[in-house]
Amino acid sequence: MSMYPWRAGEVITAERLTAGMQRGMVAVELTEEIENTGSNNNQWANTYRRGSVRVTFDVPFAEVPTIQVTPRTNSPGVFLEASYTDVSTTGVTIFAARGNTTATNVDWLAIGRPAL
Numbered sequence: 001m002s003m004y005p006w007r008a009g010e011v012i013t014a015e016r017l018t019a020g021m022q023r024g025m026v027a028v029e030l031t032e033e034i035e036n037t038g039s040n041n042n043q044w045a046n047t048y049r050r051g052s053v054r055v056t057f058d059v060p061f062a063e064v065p066t067i068q069v070t071p072r073t074n075s076p077g078v079f080l081e082a083s084y085t086d087v088s089t090t091g092v093t094i095f096a097a098r099g100n101t102t103a104t105n106v107d108w109l110a111i112g113r114p115a116l
Helices: 014-018
Strands: 021-028 032-035 047-056 066-071 079-085 091-098 104-111
Touching: 021 047, 021 091, 066 079, 066 091, 079 104, 091 104
Parallel strands: none
Antiparallel strands: 021 104, 032 047, 047 091, 066 104, 079 091
16 A cells, blocks of 8 residues: 555655655653552662653544654663554554653654545
């Protein structure tokens, strides 16, 4: 399946070349405190913080897009993860978790066929 919204014989434009990809950066505020039960996370502190942000795509996709997230951190020892959930044609929810309350910037990339 092609992510480009044209058919054979149609004019290829710059808008249509890039329309299948959207990207951005969000700051995730870590407001929820989670107590470590010690079962799988013994290497982390007794508590960690997490938060989430809902991203709305500028242009809806025709189908659920593929998502990639990459956190930015200058404190690798306290960072736990960045992930996503609730992907739809109009948006995605991005999560981050770390061992302190520092807001975490997360770069995101959505690739799919736009609903043009």
